Amino acid sequence: MMKLLDNKIYLASKSPRRRELLRQIGVNFEILLLRDSATRPVDVSETVLPDELPAAYVTRVTNAKAEAAWDMMELRKLPIRPVLAADTTVVLNGVIYGKPANRSEAHAMLTSLSGQTHQVLTSIAVHYKKQHLEFTQTSAVTFCTLNKNQLDQYCDSLEPYDKAGGYGIQGSAAKFISHIDGSYSGIMGLPLFETAKLLTEVGLTFS
Known part of the structure; x- marks a missing residue:
């Protein structure tokens, strides 16, 4: 395994939380954004396929993002660096919860999650030359069980609308969460232990 020339990667995500998490572990990165505008064709569709299981869905979307970003890097003739992509989905009783489009959707999602245990799946993929790790x-x-006042106040904030499941563990919704079993950073959008492991495998070094 060779050390990367400038020890730097591309992050194929517009999530400020993923940027914050990468900085936390000292990863030097540049943003490589994919198209998701309604006025232009998207680079990766996040539509769930018929009968697609949650794990298959989040893995497929993440791999597609990494591959699309790699192709974009080559097309733009950018310096060759590893590309990191990620996708997070919330699942309750086998149902995939994406990002709510409006207040009504956010309210319905959070009402469903109230008093229940759900799963948060975050898939990461690193694409570098002939290597593709996932x-x-x-x-x-x-x-906890949420009352109407809690639901209304949270849905009136800006927090639910760019997050899978309509909430972020790093925000004020933390007061709703009575227990987690797994990775805090994974729930936030980027499991740091696994991310560091994959980046090390493609040559990134950590001080």
Whole structure:
């Protein structure tokens, strides 16, 4: 395994939480954004396929993001570096919860999660030359029973609307969570232990 020339990667994600997590473990990165605008064709569709299981869904989307970002890097003739992509989904009783499109969807999602234990699946993929590494981390999150006032106040904030399942563990929704079993950073959007392991395998070094 050779050391990377500038010990730097591309992050194929617009998530500020993933950027924060990479900085936490000292990863030097540049953002390589995929298209997701309604006015242009998307690079990767996040539509769930018929009868697709949650683990298969999140893995497929993450791998597609990593491959699309690698192709974009080559097309733009950017310096060759490993590409890291990730995708997170929330699952309750086999049902995939994406990002709520509006207040009504957020309220319905959080009402369903209230008093229940759900799963958070975060898949990561690293693509570098002929290497393609992937891992999916699963955590269990238990919500307390939420009352109408809690639901209304949270849905009136900006927090639910860019997050799978309509909540973020790093925000004010933390007060709803009575127990987690798994990876806090994975629930947040990037399991750091597994991410560091995959990046080390493609040559990234950590001080």
